[in-house]
Amino acid sequence: MKKQTEARVITFTSEAEMPMMPASMASTLYNKTGSWRYMRPLYVNKTPPCNAACPAGEDIVMYLQLTAQGRYAEAWETIVRENPFPGVCGRVCPHPCESECNREHLGGAIAIHCQERFLADYAAAHDLGLPMPDVPQRGEHVAVVGAGPAGLSCAYHLRRMGYQVTVFDAGDKPGGMMRLIPEYRLPKEVLEREIAAIVATGVEVKTGVRLGVDVSLDDLKDYAAVFLAVGQSRSRRLGVPGEEATGVLPGIDFLARVARGQRVGLGEKVAVIGGGNTAMDAARTARRLGADVTIFYRRSRAEMPAIDEEVNEALDEGVRIEFLRAPVAVLTENGHVRGLRLTEMELGAPDESGRRRPLPVAGSEYEVACDTVIPALGQVADLSFLDAEVKSERGRIITDEKAATTRPPIFAGGDVATGFGTVTAAVGSGKRAALAIDCFLRGVERTFPDLAQNVQAAPRPHDAAVVRFEDLNTAYFEEEPRPRQEQRPAAERVTTFEEVNLGYGEDAALAEAQRCFSCGTCNECDNCLIFCPDVAVLRGPSDDEPFVFNYDYCKGCGICVSECPRHAISFEEEVKFAET
Amino acid sequence: MKKVVTGNYAVSWGARLARAQVIAAYPITPQTSIIEKLATFCADGEMEARFIKVESEHSAMAACIGASAAGARAFTATSGQGLLLMHEVVHWAAGARLPIVMGVVNRAIGPGWNIWTDQNDTLSQRDTGWLQFYCETNQEVLDTTIQAVKIAETVFLPAMVVLDAFLLSHTSEPVDIPDQAEVDAFLPPYRPELKLDLDDPRAFGALVLPSDYMEMRYKIQKAMERAVGVAEAVDHEWGERFGRSWGLVERYRLDDAEIALVTSGTVTGTSRVVVDELRDKGLKIGLLKVRMFRPFPHEKVRQALAGIEKVAVIDRNISFGDSGVFAQEVRAALYRADKRPPVFDFVTGLGGRDIVPATIREIVDYTVAHDAPVEEFTWIGVKK
Numbered sequence: 001m002k003k004q005t006e007a008r009v010i011t012f013t014s015e016a017e018m019p020m021m022p023a024s025m026a027s028t029l030y031n032k033t034g035s036w037r038y039m040r041p042l043y044v045n046k047t048p049p050c051n052a053a054c055p056a057g058e059d060i061v062m063y064l065q066l067t068a069q070g071r072y073a074e075a076w077e078t079i080v081r082e083n084p085f086p087g088v089c090g091r092v093c094p095h096p097c098e099s100e101c102n103r104e105h106l107g108g109a110i111a112i113h114c115q116e117r118f119l120a121d122y123a124a125a126h127d128l129g130l131p132m133p134d135v136p137q138r139g140e141h142v143a144v145v146g147a148g149p150a151g152l153s154c155a156y157h158l159r160r161m162g163y164q165v166t167v168f169d170a171g172d173k174p175g176g177m178m179r180l181i182p183e184y185r186l187p188k189e190v191l192e193r194e195i196a197a198i199v200a201t202g203v204e205v206k207t208g209v210r211l212g213v214d215v216s217l218d219d220l221k222d223y224a225a226v227f228l229a230v231g232q233s234r235s236r237r238l239g240v241p242g243e244e245a246t247g248v249l250p251g252i253d254f255l256a257r258v259a260r261g262q263r264v265g266l267g268e269k270v271a272v273i274g275g276g277n278t279a280m281d282a283a284r285t286a287r288r289l290g291a292d293v294t295i296f297y298r299r300s301r302a303e304m305p306a307i308d309e310e311v312n313e314a315l316d317e318g319v320r321i322e323f324l325r326a327p328v329a330v331l332t333e334n335g336h337v338r339g340l341r342l343t344e345m346e347l348g349a350p351d352e353s354g355r356r357r358p359l360p361v362a363g364s365e366y367e368v369a370c371d372t373v374i375p376a377l378g379q380v381a382d383l384s385f386l387d388a389e390v391k392s393e394r395g396r397i398i399t400d401e402k403a404a405t406t407r408p409p410i411f412a413g414g415d416v417a418t419g420f421g422t423v424t425a426a427v428g429s430g431k432r433a434a435l436a437i438d439c440f441l442r443g444v445e446r447t448f449p450d451l452a453q454n455v456q457a458a459p460r461p462h463d464a465a466v467v468r469f470e471d472l473n474t475a476y477f478e479e480e481p482r483p484r485q486e487q488r489p490a491a492e493r494v495t496t497f498e499e500v501n502l503g504y505g506e507d508a509a510l511a512e513a514q515r516c517f518s519c520g521t522c523n524e525c526d527n528c529l530i531f532c533p534d535v536a537v538l539r540g541p542s543d544d545e546p547f548v549f550n551y552d553y554c555k556g557c558g559i560c561v562s563e564c565p566r567h568a569i570s571f572e573e574e575v576k577f578a579e580t
Numbered sequence: 581m582k583k584v585v586t587g588n589y590a591v592s593w594g595a596r597l598a599r600a601q602v603i604a605a606y607p608i609t610p611q612t613s614i615i616e617k618l619a620t621f622c623a624d625g626e627m628e629a630r631f632i633k634v635e636s637e638h639s640a641m642a643a644c645i646g647a648s649a650a651g652a653r654a655f656t657a658t659s660g661q662g663l664l665l666m667h668e669v670v671h672w673a674a675g676a677r678l679p680i681v682m683g684v685v686n687r688a689i690g691p692g693w694n695i696w697t698d699q700n701d702t703l704s705q706r707d708t709g710w711l712q713f714y715c716e717t718n719q720e721v722l723d724t725t726i727q728a729v730k731i732a733e734t735v736f737l738p739a740m741v742v743l744d745a746f747l748l749s750h751t752s753e754p755v756d757i758p759d760q761a762e763v764d765a766f767l768p769p770y771r772p773e774l775k776l777d778l779d780d781p782r783a784f785g786a787l788v789l790p791s792d793y794m795e796m797r798y799k800i801q802k803a804m805e806r807a808v809g810v811a812e813a814v815d816h817e818w819g820e821r822f823g824r825s826w827g828l829v830e831r832y833r834l835d836d837a838e839i840a841l842v843t844s845g846t847v848t849g850t851s852r853v854v855v856d857e858l859r860d861k862g863l864k865i866g867l868l869k870v871r872m873f874r875p876f877p878h879e880k881v882r883q884a885l886a887g888i889e890k891v892a893v894i895d896r897n898i899s900f901g902d903s904g905v906f907a908q909e910v911r912a913a914l915y916r917a918d919k920r921p922p923v924f925d926f927v928t929g930l931g932g933r934d935i936v937p938a939t940i941r942e943i944v945d946y947t948v949a950h951d952a953p954v955e956e957f958t959w960i961g962v963k964k
Binding site: 015019022027028535 | 675676677736773774778781782783785786788791792795796798799
């Protein structure tokens with residue numbers, strides 16, 4: 001090798017000595033052209049927008065990559081390292097990941113929720129259990145209060161780190177608000193399976209224990225830490241006369257009774273008040289029970305907090321929605337609902353939520369007849385169990401970005417602390433708390449991002465910069481349409497609680513995963529290897545490091561950077577790497 | 581196996597049977613169906629070749645240069661403006677001694693924009709160091725494509741296989757497509773003398789000083805000179821294996837001829853008909869078809885035209901300010917002959933205008949009527 005690195009000058013004395021083509025007679029390895037470089041390419045994975053947007057901190061791009069290779073079990077394991085509820089979230093999450101997906105510009109966002117659901121169903125069909133890391137068991141015992149998505153997520157992640165965990169819940173079964181999600185959106189067996197899988201990791205669950213009634217905060221002081229995730233269990237009141245009449249049935253109470261299999265007499269006409277997902281669930285459930293359903297919402301369609309698909313599906317099923325209407329009174333007869341007095345509304349200046357504030361239109365009141373009124377105006381937390389040391393504000397327990405309350409070692413998360421209101425956000429909140437409790441118990445300092453951002457339990461090395469569509473080399477991507485998910489026809493839906501969305505089969509899931517740009521994340525397409533004019537891209541030592549640069553010869557031309565379709569190569573000024 | 585194929589598909593079949601390993605090409609009428617067919621062969625797995633889509637003919641040749649330098653058998657095809665855009669790297673391929681083979685469909689140069697046949701595109705590449713073969717029939721196109729690979733790889737120079745737009749490119753004829761095994765026996769895999777090697781990297785195409793440059797050119801010319809004999813031997817071997825050979829030039833009824841037509845491409849076929857017809861009327865006329873244009877077979881042309889009283893060259897091209905290009909070459913070759921017949925040059929058929937038997941009869945009549953040319957060349961068929 002040493003010989004090859006020496007320059008050699010050859011003087012020709014006749015044409016016979018000369019090569020046929022103008023090529024050097026000796027090796028050029030001595031010429032380390034890397035010394036010409038003033039820009040340095042670096043393999044640095046960036047953050048795909050889906051990953052950044054996932055409240056549960058799922059490594060979406062990675063499980064899409066694995067799905068695209070047909071590695072379904074590994075793809076599922078990639079999800080459950082972060083979120084033990086892919087079957088639930090694949091069905092009910094409003095998928096903010098898809099709203100940010102760069103594929104939107106070339107055929108439509110990747111149907112990430114369908115992928116997640118496919119993988120969860122795959123795991124169920126193949127009876128895959130939650131894999132637990134081989135870590136030493138720890139002596140500390142943590143109490144989790146509330147077996148909703150936040151509490152169970154926290155318990156699961158604590159178990160993964162070797163802690164002993166007991167979860168208390170006021171209900172007769174774990175699951176929290178997830179139990180109220182109607183069967184046509186979330187079949188109970190999907191929920192039961194994922195809860196059972198968490199319990200199977202060694203989480204102890206004690207049901208029928210209500211904090212503040214059956215057990216107090218002080219009773220939990222022997223635990224090394226406590227995580228409060230009791231959610232928001234109380235319905236907001238209508239605040240109008242007649243609300244106490246029979247036939248006024250708060251949305252979550254209605255859904256809970258249906259979920260438990262109880263018969264609920266609704267009468268013929270049902271009025272649902274509100275524009276969120278509970279309102280949609282209540283309206284569509286009432287339709288399935290045979291009622292004629294109208295939703296009254298005080299703002300317009302644009303301000304509705306419900307997931308757009310849910311609204312459309314409700315409309316398809318014959319639910320009517322009256323916008324810019326608010327109840328003024330519940331009309332009663334003999335203590336029973338006979339109708340509603342409503343007022344028309346108009347939108348004024350934006351309020352603190354950024355949405356335009358609805359204001360009643362004077363003299364516009366009118367009446368409608370109905371047999372049942374279902375208020376679904378959102379929930380508030382029951383904080384009666386709190387003591388003075390655990391501070392709350394506007395109905396939520398105050399926490400910092402480490403999920404710590406004002407009284408260590410008590411932590412809080414999920415809706416009772418964040419009010420984010422989705423299963424996925426609650427899962428992320430519970431995971432954040434688990435990681436923070438671990439740091440707290442081990443005395444490790446770690447910074448956490450603010451509550452609006454997600455946290456990963458098993459992060460891959462990556463740069464925080466989020467990849468934009470403009471960062472991609474779109475010459476490598478064609479416009480390909482997002483496939484449609486099969487749905488049960490609307491006419492059939494209103495007669496059954498069978499699932500509405502039928503998910504993707506394997507072929508569709510595989511094709512859809514292959515449509516992913518893999519933003520900012522190397523998927524070993526080999527473009528850099530093929531294009532490097534200096535053969536300065538070499539195969540790397542492992543899957544974690546698929547390529548390496550040979551900086552002895554990399555001239556810093558940047559062709560690899562521009563030909564990387566997915567912005568997984570950075571380009572930095574060489575001077576930054578100079579030894580000082 | 582006999583198939584009815586167009587001239588373009590004959591090129592494609594030639595490249596397929598020659599087991600081209602890298603094909604980089606850009607579409608241009610009337611060449612496109614050559615590379616479409618090759619792309620289909622590749623996509624269907626009937627060829628073990630890498631098909632590289634590129635954004636221009638310049639890139640097509642550049643990719644072929646890279647592939648050939650890496651030791652692959654590289655093939656491309658183009659036409660007219662595409663060939664002109666490629667020009668810089670056409671020189672490069674020859675200078676780097678890379679035996680790339682290229683099918684070129686003769687197409688007129690714009691403006692005026694014109695997609696029909698005319699030889700000015702390939703003749704403008706005369707001095708690039710490429711071998712050039714002009715074909716008369718689709719069978720000749722197929723055979724020449726395979727032969728060109730062998731000749732090119734023997735002398736380490738690139739080769740163009742030239743066919744007339746539409747008259748061959750889009751006209752179907754029965755063509756015998758040889759068995760792959762027989763072609764394999766005729767044409768061994770490419771063995772480069774020096775190629776890109778990651779384990780022993782060399783600088784290719786680097787600076788050559790005045791002290792050495794002329795020797796590099798000398799070697800190219802020596803290879804060109806050698807190619808005359810190699811092409812003849814390869815054609816001979818082909819004839820023994822496949823029962824057909826084409827010659828570097830072809831003498832048709834020349835033995836006792838007083839007048840010789842000199843032709844290239846499809847004009848030859850039309851001229852054969854006229855020669856036969858005039859022979860029947862008692863005129864002592866024959867025909868010399870020039871198949872290999874570079875290297876120019878001077879000796880063969882001199883021998884063929886020795887003893888001829890008048891030579892009439894038909895040029896489907898023009899070197900502005902001089903005459904037809906084939907006539908220049910023929911005159912130059914004859915200059916060293918003991919007896920130099922007068923050379924009449926006829927420029928006709930430019931931009932795909934039909935050259936029909938009447939056109940050729942007019943040329944012959946002119947030649948018969950004059951003892952010697954009265955002008956450098958004569959236009960035939962110009963609306964004056």
